[in-house]
Amino acid sequence: MAVAVLTCIAAAVGAPVVVTAPLGIALFAAPGYLLGLLLFDSRVAGLERVAVSTGIAFCLPIIGGLLLYLARVPLHRAAWLGLIAGVTVACDVLLFLRRRGGRTAPIIRPSVRRLRPWPAAAFGAAVVIAACGLGLARLGVAVQYTPGFTQLWLTHRAAGGATANLGVRNDEGSTTRYRLVLLRNGRRVGAWNLTLANGQTWHRSPLLPADNTIAADLYRLPDLNQPYRHVALDVNRAPSP
Amino acid sequence: MSRTAISAPADGTTVYITPVTQVRWRALHSRAPRHAAPAPSRLPIWGVALSAAVGVLVVAAAYTAGRLGHSSSAWADRAYWLGQSLILVPAATRLLSRRALTAGGTVAVLVLLTIAEYLIKICYSPVAFTYADELEHWRSAVDLLQSGRLFTVNYVLPISPRYPGLEEVTAALASITKLPIFTVGLVVVGVAHLLFVCVLYLLFCDISGSCRAAGVAMLCYAANSLFVSFDSMFLYQTLALPFFALTLLAAWRLPTRRTAGQRANWLTFGVITIAATVVTHHVTSFVLVMSLTGISLVALLTGHRRPAVWAGGLALLSAAAVAAWLVFAARQTVAYLQPYVAAILHTVRALLTGEHISALATSTGPLGNRILAVAAVLTISLLLPVGWWRIWRRYRRQPWAVAMAIGSTSWYVIVAIRLTVAYGSELAGRAATFVFVPAAFVLALAVIHLVGSTLRRKAGGAATIMLVAVLLLMFNGLANGWPPYWERLPGEHQVAGSEQSVGAEEIATATWTLALLGPGNRFATDFGSYPVLGAYGYQNPVRDVAYLFTSPVYSPLVRARSRVQALRYVWVDRRLSQSRPAFGQYFPADPEAGKYTHPLAAVGLDKFNRAPGVARIYDSGNIVIYDLAGS
Numbered sequence: 001m002a003v004a005v006l007t008c009i010a011a012a013v014g015a016p017v018v019v020t021a022p023l024g025i026a027l028f029a030a031p032g033y034l035l036g037l038l039l040f041d042s043r044v045a046g047l048e049r050v051a052v053s054t055g056i057a058f059c060l061p062i063i064g065g066l067l068l069y070l071a072r073v074p075l076h077r078a079a080w081l082g083l084i085a086g087v088t089v090a091c092d093v094l095l096f097l098r099r100r101g102g103r104t105a106p107i108i109r110p111s112v113r114r115l116r117p118w119p120a121a122a123f124g125a126a127v128v129i130a131a132c133g134l135g136l137a138r139l140g141v142a143v144q145y146t147p148g149f150t151q152l153w154l155t156h157r158a159a160g161g162a163t164a165n166l167g168v169r170n171d172e173g174s175t176t177r178y179r180l181v182l183l184r185n186g187r188r189v190g191a192w193n194l195t196l197a198n199g200q201t202w203h204r205s206p207l208l209p210a211d212n213t214i215a216a217d218l219y220r221l222p223d224l225n226q227p228y229r230h231v232a233l234d235v236n237r238a239p240s241p
Numbered sequence: 242m243s244r245t246a247i248s249a250p251a252d253g254t255t256v257y258i259t260p261v262t263q264v265r266w267r268a269l270h271s272r273a274p275r276h277a278a279p280a281p282s283r284l285p286i287w288g289v290a291l292s293a294a295v296g297v298l299v300v301a302a303a304y305t306a307g308r309l310g311h312s313s314s315a316w317a318d319r320a321y322w323l324g325q326s327l328i329l330v331p332a333a334t335r336l337l338s339r340r341a342l343t344a345g346g347t348v349a350v351l352v353l354l355t356i357a358e359y360l361i362k363i364c365y366s367p368v369a370f371t372y373a374d375e376l377e378h379w380r381s382a383v384d385l386l387q388s389g390r391l392f393t394v395n396y397v398l399p400i401s402p403r404y405p406g407l408e409e410v411t412a413a414l415a416s417i418t419k420l421p422i423f424t425v426g427l428v429v430v431g432v433a434h435l436l437f438v439c440v441l442y443l444l445f446c447d448i449s450g451s452c453r454a455a456g457v458a459m460l461c462y463a464a465n466s467l468f469v470s471f472d473s474m475f476l477y478q479t480l481a482l483p484f485f486a487l488t489l490l491a492a493w494r495l496p497t498r499r500t501a502g503q504r505a506n507w508l509t510f511g512v513i514t515i516a517a518t519v520v521t522h523h524v525t526s527f528v529l530v531m532s533l534t535g536i537s538l539v540a541l542l543t544g545h546r547r548p549a550v551w552a553g554g555l556a557l558l559s560a561a562a563v564a565a566w567l568v569f570a571a572r573q574t575v576a577y578l579q580p581y582v583a584a585i586l587h588t589v590r591a592l593l594t595g596e597h598i599s600a601l602a603t604s605t606g607p608l609g610n611r612i613l614a615v616a617a618v619l620t621i622s623l624l625l626p627v628g629w630w631r632i633w634r635r636y637r638r639q640p641w642a643v644a645m646a647i648g649s650t651s652w653y654v655i656v657a658i659r660l661t662v663a664y665g666s667e668l669a670g671r672a673a674t675f676v677f678v679p680a681a682f683v684l685a686l687a688v689i690h691l692v693g694s695t696l697r698r699k700a701g702g703a704a705t706i707m708l709v710a711v712l713l714l715m716f717n718g719l720a721n722g723w724p725p726y727w728e729r730l731p732g733e734h735q736v737a738g739s740e741q742s743v744g745a746e747e748i749a750t751a752t753w754t755l756a757l758l759g760p761g762n763r764f765a766t767d768f769g770s771y772p773v774l775g776a777y778g779y780q781n782p783v784r785d786v787a788y789l790f791t792s793p794v795y796s797p798l799v800r801a802r803s804r805v806q807a808l809r810y811v812w813v814d815r816r817l818s819q820s821r822p823a824f825g826q827y828f829p830a831d832p833e834a835g836k837y838t839h840p841l842a843a844v845g846l847d848k849f850n851r852a853p854g855v856a857r858i859y860d861s862g863n864i865v866i867y868d869l870a871g872s
Binding site for chain 1: 285286287288290291293294295297298300301302304305307308309310348357360363364365367368385389390391405406409410412413414416417418419420428429432433436439440442443480483484487490503506509510513514516517520521731744745746749750753757758853854855856857858859860861862863868871
């Protein structure tokens with residue numbers, strides 16, 4: 001119940017992920033554990049208890065979500081939180097009442113064997129090594145060479161509109177200088193010198209000519225001979241999206 | 242209440258329980274390993290754990306080497322196999338050793354093996370989903386999170402929102418933890434995969450009465466080529482599998498409960514897991530109905546009325562739930578599965594009438610892979626009859642074991658399907674997830690028997706042969722499973738491939754289409770970009786579009802056909818004219834699949850630049866998007 005209340009409070013105050021993640025995972029597992037206790041008392045133990053509890057924890061959002069959907073409740077954060085926290089609190093109350101009535105079977109508590117230092121250290125080392133493996137894999141993605149690219153586009157801005165959407169986005173991996181030339185029926189009607197940082201986007205809304213072709217050539221400076229990117233719209237024939 | 246110390250016969254663990262529960266505890270731990278030898282294993286669990294962790298690190302290093310441009314180097318490939326050996330060999334050696342094997346130790350080895358292989362799967366794509374089917378389910382999960390509604394539209398996998406179990410669990414956990422969908426997805430499928438392994442182990446343990454047999458059966462199950470890939474991916478089947486196994490567990494427990502209350506509780510649990518299975522995955526729910534029906538019939542034939550009644554009851558409930566779901570929520574399922582069923586029926590008809598059967602090539606990999614595949618098929622095919630014989634000798638009055646024996650014959654069916662049916666390889670691969678459940682059990686009985694019989698004759702060499710045979714099956718699962726050999730190590734972009742066709746440029750372009758063009762536009766694109774466009778771009782890519790890329794000119798005929806298909810945009814990846822397709826096909830539905838001897842002609846890709854009325858609206862260097870609306 002404490003987990004349910006804490007998770008709801010964390011959600012209400014907009015707590016950061018470092019708080020909501022462990023609380024949320026604990027809350028997600030709680031109904032499985034409690035419903036497992038309600039259904040089976042101590043009649044299942046060990047691995048079977050864990051399996052049954054986990055299975056129920058997974059079943060709850062599936063069946064509960066379906067019921068909420070049928071009740072026309074939008075499945076946003078509040079609904080999920082209400083469903084899982086609600087079931088947790090209800091199960092807690094039921095277990096409390098059952099225990100007060102003395103209707104629970106005695107609980108088998110297998111003693112936990114204490115791990116000796118050397119195996120414990122080995123298991124710890126295994127966790128650290130595996131974590132290093134995951135870190136290395138992520139590092140590999142970060143340092144992997146991927147050729148950079150620049151996006152150039154020219155589309156109709158809106159249905160039936162008189163303006164176009166002309167844009168450039170730099171994903172070359174570093175700051176890049178461009179020259180963008182706008183052409184109407186092959187004649188230059190505008191030009192821009194752009195210096196875009198990696199990830200930066202530039203866009204304009206040029207007027208669409210009544211019955212012409214509009215095109216844009218993007219040059220990557222200092223090369224002004226060969227267009228780096230090219231787009232073109234035939235205004236006569238292309239209907240608005 | 243006084244407590245008594247009691248030792249579990251399986252592992253010698255001392256526990257303290259009340260006299261009331263002593264009988265129950267003894268009953269619970271009566272699954273003592275019948276093949277256990279007195280001396281404990283020389284290979285401790287922590288040794289297996291350390292070795293597996295080092296294996297994960299070595300494989301991660303091989304993957305990093307691949308990403309740094311060494312994906313085709315021999316030493317990187319060897320490092321990958323070294324890492325896998327560090328995981329598989331100690332685990333298999335411990336489970337197949339002649340020394341004592343405890344229930345806890347067996348579970349620990351299986352959990353370590355499963356986690357290590359799952360970590361390797363994460364290392365392959367550690368920052369985002371890249372496999373096509375994962376992207377499709379990712380799209381459905383994003384839709385549910387954003388709209389708060391079930392049964393939304395998913396253009397690339399329309400059936401996915403009709404089975405929203407995985408998306409519901411992911412959305413619920415992502416909502417309450419605020420973690421990204423990718424992280425939550427990894428947690429959900431990782432736990433589901435481990436849960437499936439543990440429940441299957443429990444079932445095998447109960448049916449065989451031996452934790453060693455259950456452990457070896459799980460090793461054999463892990464040799465299924467999809468165990469480390471498809472069955473642990475962000476897919477609806479991954480979550481449905483543990484529900485399937487938990488329902489079987491309920492069916493196993495129900496007849497053995499003494500009081501009506503206990504039976505009612507297990508029945509409630511069974512009903513919940515049946516509902517979850519049906520809402521989560523179509524094929525798994527069909528297999529559940531068939532499995533429960535089969536168990537019920539076998540129990541009836543072997544004179545076990547109670548198991549027959551309970552399994553039959555659960556089968557009826559499952560069938561009713563499946564039928565109701567098909568009628569009220571997922572009518573599209575029939576159309577979705579129809580091509581596969583039709584292919585099988587066609588082959589069966591052809592076999593019966595003596596027609597010529599033509600199937601696609603089943604294996605086009607390196608010679609080593611093909612030899613491994615043949616050896617694995619032969620090994621399984623030869624070991625299964627030994628397992629049947631063991632079941633006849635020892636378990637013929639046990640309905641579940643007999644049902645497993647009957648179910649394991651489906652192995653020969655999937656081998657036949659692989660060799661004869663048009664979609665044979667894919668069908669057989671997908672079916673392996675289910676076929677290996679009974680087959681692994683029967684294989685384990687055969688392996689245990691052969692190891693045991695050689696022990697009696699003091700012929701340790703044969704025991705080693707069994708270890709080699711099981712390892713052969715496991716390495717075959719890796720070599721001929723997923724990722725395919727040409728993408729085993731991540732690396733450079735692949736033309737019309739799988740994970741390696743998903744790069745920054747494809748994702749940026751797909752995201753651009755959603756932002757600038759809006760969702761749901763009908764697109765023509767290639768095989769590699771298809772899932773990216775559907776998932777990141779939320780577009781509606783059409784499958785049968787090869788003609789649009791291969792024709793040298795944008796002729797009136799091509800234009801007319803594209804209009805019939807209501808195609809609005811064409812996504813042209815100019816790299817299609819630079820390499821042959823990794824998968825053998827350039828397009829989702831490609832009439833020339835497997836026949837390409839050289840890359841596509843550039844003229845076929847560039848023709849849109851000269852086509853009247855076709856607008857060139859996007860250019861990112863490799864990818865160009867054309868708008869056909871004005872043509």
